[in-house]
Amino acid sequence: MITTTTPSIEGKAIQQYLGIVTGESVIGANIFRDLFASVRDIVGGRSASYEKVLAGARTTALREMEEAAAALGAHAVVGVNLDYEVLGTNNGMLMVTASGTAVQLA
Numbered sequence: 001m002i003t004t005t006t007p008s009i010e011g012k013a014i015q016q017y018l019g020i021v022t023g024e025s026v027i028g029a030n031i032f033r034d035l036f037a038s039v040r041d042i043v044g045g046r047s048a049s050y051e052k053v054l055a056g057a058r059t060t061a062l063r064e065m066e067e068a069a070a071a072l073g074a075h076a077v078v079g080v081n082l083d084y085e086v087l088g089t090n091n092g093m094l095m096v097t098a099s100g101t102a103v104q105l106a
Helices: 029-041 048-071
Strands: 014-027 076-087 093-105
Touching (some): 014 048, 048 076, 048 093
Antiparallel strands (some): 014 093, 076 093
C-alpha cells in the first residue's frame, strides 16, 4: 500500500476518498523514566536501544493505519501525519499515532 505525507500521489489520480484512518501504539512506563535518565548521562550521544523501541512503535502505528485503510478497500493513504504524545501518571507512557486519508486510486 502506498503511504505518503503528501495530499496526492504523483502520476496517480485519486478516484475516491474513503475517510480518515488511524493507528496507535503505546509504549509503557519504565522505558521513558529510563530514557530521560540515560539522556542525562549521554551528553550529545544517542541511545540505539531507545531509538529501536520508538521505531517499533512508529512501525506498529503505521501498520495499524494501513490495515484500517485496507479494510475500507483503499489502495493508498495520503496526508499521513505522525504524532507523539506523552501520557499517563508521571508522563510514564508514550503514544505514537499515525493518521491519514484512505483513498482509492483510478
